[in-house]
Amino acid sequence: MATKRKIGVFVCHCGGNISDHVDVEKVVEGVRGEPSVAVARTHMFTCSDSSQQEMIDQIVEEKLDGLVIASCSPKLHMFTFRGMAERAGLNPYQYVHVNLREQCSWAHTGDKIGATEKGINLVRAGVAKCALTVPLSALRIETQPRALVIGAGISGMRAALSLADMGLSVFLIEREASAGGWVSETEMMGPEGMHGPEVIRALLARIDAHERVMLYTEAELIERSGTIGNFDVKIRLRGSEEIPLNVGAIVVTTGFDTYTPVDGEYGWGLDGVVDLKQFRQMLTAGPLVHNGKPVRDVVFVYCVGSRQVKSEACPAPHAYCSRYCCTAATYTAHTLHQVAKQTGQAVNQYHLYRDVRTYGHMEMVYEQARQEGALFLKWKPDTPPVVGQADGRLCVTVKDELGSGDSMEIGSDLVVLVTGMVPRLNGDLNSLLKIPLSKDGFFNEIHIKLRPVETVIDGVFIAGSAQGPKTIAESVASALAAVAKAGKLLKKGYVDLEPLVAKVDTDKCIWCDECLKACPYGAIEKVVCGDKEVAQVLAAMCKGEGACVPVCPYDALDVEGYRDDQITAMIDASIKEAAIA
Amino acid sequence: MSLSVNKDHGPKILVFSSNAISDPGIDLAGSAHMHYSTAVQVIPLPCSSGVKPSWSVHAIQKGFDGVFVAACGGDCAYLSDCTGRTSALLKRAQEMMKESDISPKRLKMSGLCSVCAENFVSHMNNFQEELKKLDANA
Numbered sequence: 001m002a003t004k005r006k007i008g009v010f011v012c013h014c015g016g017n018i019s020d021h022v023d024v025e026k027v028v029e030g031v032r033g034e035p036s037v038a039v040a041r042t043h044m045f046t047c048s049d050s051s052q053q054e055m056i057d058q059i060v061e062e063k064l065d066g067l068v069i070a071s072c073s074p075k076l077h078m079f080t081f082r083g084m085a086e087r088a089g090l091n092p093y094q095y096v097h098v099n100l101r102e103q104c105s106w107a108h109t110g111d112k113i114g115a116t117e118k119g120i121n122l123v124r125a126g127v128a129k130c131a132l133t134v135p136l137s138a139l140r141i142e143t144q145p146r147a148l149v150i151g152a153g154i155s156g157m158r159a160a161l162s163l164a165d166m167g168l169s170v171f172l173i174e175r176e177a178s179a180g181g182w183v184s185e186t187e188m189m190g191p192e193g194m195h196g197p198e199v200i201r202a203l204l205a206r207i208d209a210h211e212r213v214m215l216y217t218e219a220e221l222i223e224r225s226g227t228i229g230n231f232d233v234k235i236r237l238r239g240s241e242e243i244p245l246n247v248g249a250i251v252v253t254t255g256f257d258t259y260t261p262v263d264g265e266y267g268w269g270l271d272g273v274v275d276l277k278q279f280r281q282m283l284t285a286g287p288l289v290h291n292g293k294p295v296r297d298v299v300f301v302y303c304v305g306s307r308q309v310k311s312e313a314c315p316a317p318h319a320y321c322s323r324y325c326c327t328a329a330t331y332t333a334h335t336l337h338q339v340a341k342q343t344g345q346a347v348n349q350y351h352l353y354r355d356v357r358t359y360g361h362m363e364m365v366y367e368q369a370r371q372e373g374a375l376f377l378k379w380k381p382d383t384p385p386v387v388g389q390a391d392g393r394l395c396v397t398v399k400d401e402l403g404s405g406d407s408m409e410i411g412s413d414l415v416v417l418v419t420g421m422v423p424r425l426n427g428d429l430n431s432l433l434k435i436p437l438s439k440d441g442f443f444n445e446i447h448i449k450l451r452p453v454e455t456v457i458d459g460v461f462i463a464g465s466a467q468g469p470k471t472i473a474e475s476v477a478s479a480l481a482a483v484a485k486a487g488k489l490l491k492k493g494y495v496d497l498e499p500l501v502a503k504v505d506t507d508k509c510i511w512c513d514e515c516l517k518a519c520p521y522g523a524i525e526k527v528v529c530g531d532k533e534v535a536q537v538l539a540a541m542c543k544g545e546g547a548c549v550p551v552c553p554y555d556a557l558d559v560e561g562y563r564d565d566q567i568t569a570m571i572d573a574s575i576k577e578a579a580i581a
Numbered sequence: 582m583s584l585s586v587n588k589d590h591g592p593k594i595l596v597f598s599s600n601a602i603s604d605p606g607i608d609l610a611g612s613a614h615m616h617y618s619t620a621v622q623v624i625p626l627p628c629s630s631g632v633k634p635s636w637s638v639h640a641i642q643k644g645f646d647g648v649f650v651a652a653c654g655g656d657c658a659y660l661s662d663c664t665g666r667t668s669a670l671l672k673r674a675q676e677m678m679k680e681s682d683i684s685p686k687r688l689k690m691s692g693l694c695s696v697c698a699e700n701f702v703s704h705m706n707n708f709q710e711e712l713k714k715l716d717a718n719a
Contacts (some may be wrong), residue, residue: 073605073608074600077603099623099625102608102609103607103611104611104619106612106619107611107614107616108616109614110595111616114620117619121622125622125624211638428629436660437661444658456659518666543659544627545627545628545630545631545635546628546631547628547659547660549631549633550632550633550670551636562626562631564633567624567633568639571595571624571640571643571645574622574645
């Protein structure tokens, strides 16, 4: 470095959480002699208001140009101290956080010498990194007050309306000829008995009347460029007309598909073997009749296409639970009971299940089905029910695990396969949006609990069953969560992005395209620089994960904050012997 | 309180963790007071797909006995093929180590999730044992 740095090092006692197991004064002594360290001291609680004020005063008085705080995990207070640095007039990216609690004192209770030596090394590494920091500023991007919602099922419709109610313009696109998705085909929705098509009609009426929602049906996304806050997209209408749009955020609610059994799977293909959707349609058509005869016995087989185990017959299993089907099937039991009562039919119901996962309030649906006489028999995955034909009827053989354990045969007029949800085949959409898929094949959120509707593509949100199996209520809840995130982004008018992204050393780069191939985010482009072609990083699209860095044969790439010189200096500082008396 | 008698902390291990996935797992080991050697030191990075092979080689040359890449594994939020990319880097680093007469066994990786605290501790203990054997046979 050309000029000597003036770094302040503050080591936290954390009340004793650190200082009981690490001699914090010795840590301070251990780094005080470092040439770039101007100030080194301890605080009882660095995060307290008074300590923060003292540190701010010291930063200002001593004209510090770097800051290292050794305290708890950065997950807790990195942003606290970045903010503090900023208040002290120091660039927040010249602050380095050292994890002295979770990764030192708490992990090494009872070894104070060892922990202190390690603590000194950790802080030295932090100082070494800090000495090489440069001021960085967040990338501020203006956001456009418009949103694109892809998929006009219940989730997309609710999301579009709610975003429009916030004052944003919304383009809602639907691949099919009409909006409504699966709900528009579900006449009886459990547990309240709502009528799907009516729910959709009501939403559609509101959308039609809303001046800020534009619904396009038979519409597909065919192009997407730009970044968070400012995406250029192109929509193809009815296979020909193309409409360019500019939006600030995208909400993806493309829904699911239902599992289609393979021929012969639980008798699929035999006369009288139907899936749950087909059976529900039969129920809406008056007395339950099959082949002109009243139906007396119905067998339901649960978990068809869900919780599958890999085998020769099933090389690409759907290993997950589809969540909605137990409730849907037990609610159908109730509906069948009602229909039979109205038409004076006596119908026996047999529900062959693996586990009944009617969680939360939906347990009451299951309870009601049992009270109304539906019989539930549990089978194990290694002895699944077998559906065949006997005496001109269907015949299901099942081993009742909770009863005698013997195999029993149930003669039946209809066998209903309770099929699960599978990821929707979205054609080119996946490659256009670049949202990672989960191992189950659905769109993947950043964190299932902490960031459940955000994706690694900033400004692109996911909701509903496009993200994984969900009930209608869960889908709408996640749609409104996505509305909250997208709405916050667009209403604020701008977004600040982390500047800790990749950068290219144009002296070293000769454009070999290795970085381009390594980047899944389209953040690398070729530009002319002087008399040669080099790579350039589109900062707003770069995620800063650094996959391009090690693949560059010319060492021309670095991620800011984790530059090669910084990591090397940290390694060197970490290994220096810490001599403590 | 005076400092207790110093102990042998075993082979020195440098761990590269990832901010969002394995580093919280290592934090959790500390929060649960699961002890591991103080000779283990962590440098957090955004993602294990960004660990330069030269860093691992440099660490060994400077005096670390082993380098452990606590990879994002299947949980990586950035790359669905993070594990494949990280292992390719590891292989490259091991080739470089061989060229510098360093045993490639000094470099290890394993996917470590954000709650894999016990896993981390057993990895560290096992790796230290392996490194001890390596040095005993050298």
